[in-house]
Every structure is written in structure tokens, then in C-alpha cells.
Amino acid sequence: MSYTNFTLDVDADGIALVTWNMPDRSMNVFTEEVMRELNAIVDHVAGDAAIKGAVITSGKDTFSGGADITLLQKMLGAFAADKAKDLGKATKALFDNAGVMTGLFRKVETSGKPWVSAINGTCMGGAFELSLACHGRVAADSDKVKMALPEVKIGIFPGAGGTQRVPRLTDPQQALQMLTTGQTLTPQKAKAMGLIHEIAEPSKLVEAAKAMIKNGLKPVAPWDEKGFKLPGGPVYSAAGANLWPPAIAILRRETYGNYPAAAAILKCVYEGLLV
Numbered sequence: 472m473s474y475t476n477f478t479l480d481v482d483a484d485g486i487a488l489v490t491w492n493m494p495d496r497s498m499n500v501f502t503e504e505v506m507r508e509l510n511a512i513v514d515h516v517a518g519d520a521a522i523k524g525a526v527i528t529s530g531k532d533t534f535s536g537g538a539d540i541t542l543l544q545k546m547l548g549a550f551a552a553d554k555a556k557d558l559g560k561a562t563k564a565l566f567d568n569a570g571v572m573t574g575l576f577r578k579v580e581t582s583g584k585p586w587v588s589a590i591n592g593t594c595m596g597g598a599f600e601l602s603l604a605c606h607g608r609v610a611a612d613s614d615k616v617k618m619a620l621p622e623v624k625i626g627i628f629p630g631a632g633g634t635q636r637v638p639r640l641t642d643p644q645q646a647l648q649m650l651t652t653g654q655t656l657t658p659q660k661a662k663a664m665g666l667i668h669e670i671a672e673p674s675k676l677v678e679a680a681k682a683m684i685k686n687g688l689k690p691v692a693p694w695d696e697k698g699f700k701l702p703g704g705p706v707y708s709a710a711g712a713n714l715w716p717p718a719i720a721i722l723r724r725e726t727y728g729n730y731p732a733a734a735a736i737l738k739c740v741y742e743g744l745l746v
Contacts (some may be wrong), residue, residue: 474508485523486681487516492530499535501597517582524684528589537596572631576604585688589680594618603636607683608667610658611676618661621653623732634739639694641665643703651733706744
């Protein structure tokens with residue numbers, strides 16, 4: 472099968488290299504077509520016994536800027552037009568459409584084959600959320616590589632799993648700092664936080680990503696393993712008691728309640744970590 476926005480090449484070791492390279496854009500972004508194609512690729516990788524795992528990278532200098540914001544505008548526009556006719560139906564459609572990316576990334580995570588994200592440049596928003604859903608993450612050792620979930624800066628929040636995966640990979644204080652400010656991370660900072668596994672020479676990035684699969688990378692996320700424990704301990708613990716009340720107060724002090732997206736992020740992390 473051929474794709475418009477991706478190429479898929481399987482090497483002699485059975486490792487698929489999925490290269491994202493949108494032909495009509497200077498930067499890769501998530502569109503409806505991109506998500507349909509990626510969904511088909513996940514099915515192909517999962518269903519082909521000859522494929523041992525997949526590496527996803529970009530054919531451009533940057534990895535991806537995340538989701539095309541016009542997707543959100545389109546969804547909200549459809550909701551506004553339809554809610555007067557049938558509020559329940561319009562609400563369900565909005566909920567279902569908003570969850571497509573979340574479902575796709577969870578599909579990658581639970582596909583049964585190891586996926587590694589080879590981050591070769593700027594990796595923002597939904598693209599970093601995709602990377603977090605992969606079982607391994609390798610970033611190029613370059614000043615061009617920047618990772619972030621910057622949604623809060625435009626009044627929205629990471630809606631494709633970022634609010635759940637980040638605080639399950641790093642301690643909650645650093646997670647909240649990153650998520651509520653849209654903090655940009657270098658490869659070194661991301662690795663120190665536990666958000667990526669390796670840093671590689673740019674010319675050996677894909678090679679390092681493939682090596683993770685060859686070396687037996689498990690196709691299971693840490694939180695899907697029996698006995699998984701949160702890095703910072705449970706919410707209802709001594710550590711949690713020292714974190715959450717001050718976090719609420721600090722957010723109030725810094726935003727005066729004027730940034731609802733930041734409050735939504737705090738709620739998502741808090742409530743998500745309880746389940």
C-alpha cells in the first residue's frame with residue numbers, strides 16, 4: 472500500500488522505517504489524512520508477522536509541529552452548527568472526534584509490536600504525545616531538537632495523552648512545571664526527566680532507534696506492566712500532600728485564574744493519577 476504522507480520500508484532485520492514527510496507542507500502536522508494513514512500503518516505493522524517493530528521519524532529537518540489547529544476549529548464549528556438541532560448528538564460527535572488522536576496513540580502503544588520514535592528536530596504537541604506513546608524514544612544530539620507540549624500557550628491543553636504519560640514517566644513536580652508552562656526541553660533535559668531513552672549522533676539516529684528493537688525492546692508501556700508505581704508516589708501520600716495543595720496555590724498566584732487551560736491541565740494530571 473502506498474501513502475501520501477509516509478513511506479514504509481522494511482529492512483532485512485524485519486524493522487519497518489516509517490518516514491513522515493508531507494509533500495505539500497514545510498513542516499509535518501497532524502491532519503485527518505495523516506491520522507488515517509498512520510492508523511493503516513499501525514494495522515499493517517501489527518498484522519505482518521515478518522515485521523518485528525517500527526521506527527517512526529521525519530523526512531524533514533523538523534519532526535513535527537503537532538496538530539493542525541484548523542482541525543480544532545473545524546470540530547468546534549461543526550458542534551456550534553449542530554448543537555441547536557440535537558445537542559446530545561452534537562456533543563457525542565465532538566467527544567468522538569476529539570478522541571481520535573488519543574485512540575490512535577493508544578493503538579500504537581498496545582499494538583503488540585515495539586515502536587520507537589526517532590526525533591530528528593522540533594517535536595511539539597501531538598507529535599511529542601505520539602513519541603510518548605511509542606515504547607522507545609531516541610533524540611538526535613542537536614541544537615535543532617526541541618521537545619514540548621506547548622498547548623497551554625494558546626489556551627488549550629495536551630489532549631492526546633500528554634497529561635497522563637508525562638507524570639507517569641517523570642516526577643509530578645517536573646511534569647506539572649512542563650505541562651502548565653509549555654516548557655521547551657533539550658534532548659539532555661528530556662533524558663534527565665526520563666521522557667526519552669537515548670541521545671544519538673544525528674547521522675546515527677535511525678540506527679540507534681533500530682538497535683533498541685533489535686536489543687529486545689518490550690512492546691509494553693511501563694503503566695501497562697503489573698505492579699507499576701508512579702515515579703512520585705501516589706497522590707494520597709506524604710509526597711502528594713506536599714505537592715498538590717501548593718501546586719494549586721502557585722497556579723492561582725501565577726495566573727489569577729485567567730488561564731483556564733492551565734487549571735484544566737492540573738485537574739487532568741491530578742484526577743488521572745488517581746486511577
